Amino acid sequence: MTSEPAALDVPVDAAEPAPEPVRQRRWMVPAGRLLVLVAAAGGWEAMARLNILPAAFIGQPSVFLPLLVHQLLGGAILRAIADTLSATLAAFAVGGVLALATALVLTIAPPLRAVLEPYLDALNALPRVALVPLFIVWFGLGALSKIVSGISLMYFILLYNTLAGAHSVDPDHVRLARSLGLSGQRVFLRIVLPTAAPSIFAGLRLGLVYTLLGVVTAELIAGGRGLGSLISYYSNTFDANGVFAVLVVLVILADLLSGLMTRIERRLTRWKQ
DSSP states (O other), rough: OOOOOOOSSSOOGGGSOOHHHHHHHEEEEEEEEHHHHHHHHHHOOOHHHHTSHHHHHOHHHHHHHHHHHHHHHHTHHEEEEEHHHHHHHHHHHHHHHHHHHEEEEHHHHHHHHHOOOOOOOHHHHHHHHHHHHHHHHHHHHHHHHHHHHHHHHHHHHHHHHHHHTTSSSOOHHHHHHHHHTTTHHHHHIIIIHHHHHHHHHHHHHHHHHHHHHHHHHHHHHSSSSSSHHHHHHHHHTTTTTHHHOOOOHHHHHHHHHHHHHHHHHHHGGGGGG
16 A cells, blocks of 8 residues: 655644734734823823823813814815825925935946035935025925925935945845846846845835925925914914824824835835745
8 A cells, every 4th residue: 555645744733823822912012002092192181181281281182182083074184184295295206216316326336426425415414494494485385395395305315225225235146146147237136126125115114204294394384285384373373282183193194104105115025025
């Protein structure tokens, strides 16, 4: 008689679902996050109600959360979100293309990077918030000044992340590829770019959030119809609850944008898994 194949001797348990501790951790993390949020909101509310800190200064969750819901139902917040988000996405698209193109040129031409690096560092050291009034003078009070403000913040983040990723390539891998006859273009596409991909996506994720901050900063100064303009209005009327209501929206929006970029990264880098 012939013996059974060795593959049939694999225990049935090997195909069973993940063990109980793993399944528990899947819901413990969201539950822990919710618990931290509830505890923070409860402590905040208690400090305001007990007058440990004046409610007029720190606001109250029981006041600004209903205000936020009312603004959402009325459409004011939604219109502001649409205005801010459109400028953010435009700035992110333009700034991303410029940063990646610059990084590509500087990676291909190291002497050019050596020449331009001090000037790039000097431009990166400039306080962009202080430049916003200048952007308004140059580009007016419309969307263009907000877009430029967003680009000025995210450009250098993505540029330096991409350069760092490109220069993390093992030189031995490049030399081996060239010795096997791969052209410079193929070396870049098959070795340099995949190696730099994690750094590029990290720069894109962080740059998207900073683009949003740049746009909101311009709205704080220039006005308009965006979220930054609402913050400016509530600040000028000494309405702390209104300010915190808009800040909650900004936090949620930034988190959603970061999560969206993370999902895109996972989809485009499935080859690493």
